[in-house]
Amino acid sequence: MTNFIQDVILDLKNQNASFSDLIFILPSRRAGVFLRNELSLVLNQTILAPKILSIENFVEDLSNLKSVSNTELLFQFYNTYLELTPENQREPFDTFTKWSQIILQDFNEIDRYLIPQKKIFDYLKAIKDLEHWSLQANQTELVTNYLSFWNKLNDYYTHFTKKLIDNRQGYQGLLYREAYNNIESYIEESNSKHIFLGFNALNEAEEHIIQKLIKNHLASIYWDTDQTFIENKIHDAGLFIRQHKTNWSVFEKQPFNWLNNYYKTDKNINIYGVPKNIGQAKAVGKILDNLSSTDPNLKNTAVVLGDENLLIPILNSVPKSVDVLNVTMGFPLKTIPLASLFEHLFNLQKKHNNKLYYKEVISLLSHQYIQPLFNNGSAITLIDTINKNNIVYLNETSLLEITKEETSLIKLLFGNWKNNPNIGLENCFELITTIKEQLSEDKKTNQLGLEYLFRFNTLFNEVKRLNDTYNHIKDIKGLYSIYKELLSSETLDFQGEPLQGLQIMGMLESRVLDFETVIITNVNEGILPSGKTNNSFIPFDVKLENKLPTYKEKDAVYTYHFYHLLQRAKNVYILYNTEIDTLLGGEKSRFINQLELEGIHKINHQILTPKIPNYKKELAVITKTESIISQLKTIAQKGFSPSSLTSYVRNPIDFYYQKLLGISDLEEVEETIAANTLGTVVHNTLEALYIPLKQQFLTVEIIKSLKPKINELITKYFKEEYKDGDMTKGKNLIVFEIAKRYVLNFLNLEIKSLEAGNTIKIIDLEAQSNQVFTTVKGLNFSVKLRGTVDRIDEFNGVTRIIDYKTGKVDQSKVSVIEWDDVLTDYTKYSKSFQVLMYAYMLKKMNLVELPLEAGIISFKNLSAGFIPFTKKEQVRGGNKTTLITAEILEEFEIQLHKLILEIFNPEIDFIEKEL
Known part of the structure; x- marks a missing residue:
């Protein structure tokens, strides 16, 4: 396959062109690398290399101005804003940057398309006057200031561009106008031949410059398009070149180079x-x-990313069989881990009032670049303490x-x-x-990390230089705003051989290049x-009238790039996201529908689904080894509590994790008081109130004195x-009042x-039953x-026997019909098991006499009062007894022993339950 660049060189060679004297001008620097290689x-002879420029470099040379970064333009534009705006109407720098970006973009468009500035700014002012009925006598201050802003746009532009030109600087549009x-x-002084190749959409300044050079026999232009797109009057891929x-x-007397016919050649197009x-x-x-x-x-293969955020996933998906690849786009600094560190730092400092929110503190302490700075894991100790x-x-x-021990580091972080940007x-x-x-x-080991640090050091040096020069950053918000502005445009560039192996690039990097x-x-x-x-202050109809590009022209630019990639290719794979996401892109592109409706190519369209292994969740099984049985015996000597035994009933694997492995729940800050904390407070309060009343009969006066x-x-x-x-505000204050209400209601x-x-x-109260031993038949201990x-x-x-519960419990949760069910249904019978076990232990210690009652007082169901355990008989009418007798405790003992035997049975593994 001959590519477009080869065709241009061969045509020039056939014309006996002196390549050393030529100036090649291309849409991008990237294309220049490929042009040099093709030359x-x-x-087949040794020559002095011709001059190869991107259109931006050529225009910069022609304008005699130096291009300035977008961030520095913001600082210079703020100088203009301060000079032309009364002090009482000035906005701080961080607020200014939010709207000034759009103004600069509009200045850029106006200049690139050579629009008379005063004319369009006066027009915009007149539109705003009409929109806000500004002729009425009593305008509000807001409307007055708003209209004043539009009235000053021409003054802003004139002052700003004059300052830039005086300093031999400019933004892209100003460079084009100059x-x-x-x-x-330039034409008078130059005698070099300029070769423009691979252009499509041109702004007004570019069109005039190129045409004047051609008319003066100082330039030729080669278009890279296809007959199919030019002949079809509504095909956007040919919109600009048709114009x-x-x-x-110049094309009335000169040939139009070229209209090729590659697009209709056979192609293998797959859409996924x-x-x-x-x-x-x-x-x-x-x-x-x-x-x-x-x-x-994969020498002649390119992966073109419609969304450049896909770069890292793509790099991680490149198979090992691909030996060489070249990435033409930079790795955005905002996506690397160090960016998140400074994001945490700025978030903390933007609202720093000597009161730091724990989540922001923990985020910093947990960061992968911060934890190693602390000695002996003291960062973890700090987090645990919090x-x-x-x-x-x-x-x-x-x-x-x-x-x-970490004084300097704590002060640094x-x-x-x-609120001082210099300290920041x-x-x-x-x-x-x-x-x-x-x-x-x-x-x-840390080469990449050190490279990250170098790039961020460079970034902050640029922020410092800008602030030292212009002194516009007055607070941390302003510092953060400029940091984010620079971060969004900075990249970490890959190093590689640009002409070898697989090419991974963005859509704009593909201009002029052809791949099979x-x-x-x-x-x-x-x-x-x-x-x-x-992203403009200029209304759509005003753009149309002044021939400024709208979204239609921008869409046509991407249409051209898309079809250009297909033009000479033999194998094409087009991928789209089937999951509609309104933020990151919607349904499949109209480009795909257009390809299918054209009917020129045979297209294989498939929907791919990820290959998901059909993993059947296997429940965890822990075999009871001799060491586990030995550990269980040690636990048995310390004692089983009702909650530990019911946790086994609920899920044996949880019992294993908690009791044998000692794994507890992750401890985190209770920003809002948790239910178990509320329960503990209510329990402790009731204990403190009633302890002086042990062995006493209660009276109404005594209870009233407790309130x-x-x-x-x-x-x-x-x-x-x-x-x-903090219990003094928010949800915590509500929980605090609920606790008081629970106790008062009780x-x-x-x-x-x-x-x-x-x-x-x-x-x-809080009776300890810690000396109860039960002999289980089948166990020798x-x-x-x-x-x-x-x-x-x-x-x-x-x-x-009463157990307090701050949650809601009703009678059904403390009732048993069949004894065998107690060990099978945790949700239904755990409360019954608990109160029966208390009764069993207290009877064993001879602290109570039978018969007795055991039950629950539920603070969320206080109207029910004391809810006793009941044993229901399976007979019509539901006969039940609330008194716990020796017979009931004997039945319970059978179930208790059965449960303990199961826990110690080496033949029964700890098997996870499906909850």
Whole structure:
């Protein structure tokens, strides 16, 4: 396959052109690398290399101005804004940057298309006057300021561009306008032949410059398009070149080079719909793997990314069979881990008022670049301390109290920048140096990390230079705004051989280049083409009137690039995301529909789905080895509690993890008071209230005397349990009041019961039953049982064992019909098992006499009062008994022993239950 660049060189060779005297001008620098290579292959003689320029470089030379970065333009434009805006109307720099970007973009478009500036700015002002009925006498201050802004646009432009030109600087549009102004003098001085090749959409300045050079016999232009697109009057791939062919007077006398006919040649076109971006990356990897089996070098293959965010997934999906690849796009700095570190740092400092939110502190301490800076894992200690003590807000002092060995590091990370950008920059540089020293201990392993640090150091140096020069950054918000602006445009460039192996590139890098095999990703509406985006203050109708590009022209640009990739290719793979995402692109692109409707090529359209292994979830099984049995015996000597035994009933694997492996739940900050904390506080408060009343009969007066103590005790126990957590506002204040209400309602329930004529005597509170041993038939050792009973009292002469629950419990949760069900259904019978085990243990210790009652008081169901355990008989009418007798405890003992035997049975593994 001969490519477009080869065709141009061969045509010039046939014309006996002196290549050393030529100036080649291309749409991009990337194309220049390929042109230089093709020259070396086609020409069979040694020559001095011709001058090869991108159109931007050529225009910059022609304008005699130096192109300025977008970020520096913001600073210079702010100078203009300050000079022309009264002090009481000025906006801070970080607010200014949000709208000034759009203004600069409009200035750029106006200049590139050589629009008379005053005319369009006056027109915009007139439109805004009409929109806001500004002729009425009483305008609000908002409307007055708004219209004043539009009135100043021409002044802003004139002042800004004059300053730039005086400094021999300019933005792209200004460079084009100045280049257009200088073209006549350039023509007088130049005698070199200019070769323009591969252009499509040209702005007004480019059109005038190229036409003037051609008319003066100083240039030739080669178009890279196809007869199919030119003949079809509505095909957007030929929109601009049709216009040039028709409107340029130079083509009345000169040939139009060229209209080829490659597009209709046979092509193998495959269109794949793939779910999600990662699915596309995996599909690209599979395609490359298949291609590399016949061509390991993939010399004439390109992967073109519609969405450049797919770069990293694609790189991770390239198969090992691909030996060489070249990436033409940079790796965005904003996606590397170091960017997230500074994001955390700026988020913390933007609202730093000597009160740091724990999540932001933990985010910094947990970062992969920060943890190694702390000695002996003290970062983990800090995080654990914050979690254990429920510290929601911290400050530098409290952090230093926790870890006194890391004073300088804590001050570096969490010290207040005092809203001063210079302090912020100094801290960023110091942090980079600190991380560099740590990474430099093993340079070979940390090469990439050190490269990241170098690029961020360069970025912050640029921020410092800009601020030292212009002094516009007055606070941390402004510093963060400029940091983000620079970060969005900075990349970490790959090093490689640009002419070898597989090429991975963005859509714009593909200009002028031809490949036999092309893989294009993200061919979705909103991406290819980008759709109706309008980042401009200039209304659509005004753009049409002044022949400025709209979304239609921008779509046509991408149409040309898309079809150009297909033009000479033999194998084409087009991928699109089948999952419609309104933020990242919608349904499949109109380009795909157009390809299918054209009927020129035979197209293989398939929907690909990821190959998902049909893994059947296997429940975990832990075999009871001798060491496990030995460990179980050790636990049996310490004692089984009701909750540990019911956890086995719920899921044996949880019992194994918690009791044998000692794995506890992850401890995190309780930003909002958790249910178990609320339960503990209520339990402890009731215990403190009733302890002085042990072995006493309660009276209404006694209970009433307890009420004034509620607030003090609730506060005390919340501080003990919730540590340094804040209970004075938000949801925590609500939970605090709920706890007080629970206790008060309970006391009112006691008063109501006493007033009804019932007698209540407190026997014991938080009764410890830690010396209960039960002998299980089949085991050659005794098993210890232990537990704590919330309350034992005597109600109208009947002993009651009471367990408090802050959750909701009803009678069905403490009722048993069939004894064998107790060990099978945790949800239904765990409460029954618990209260029966308390009764069993207390009877074993001779602390209670039978018969008795055992049950629950539910604080979410206080109206039910005491909910006793009941044994229901399976007979019509549902006879039941609430008294626990020796017979009931014997039946319970059978179930208890059966459960313990199962736990110790080496033949029965710990098997996970499907919950």
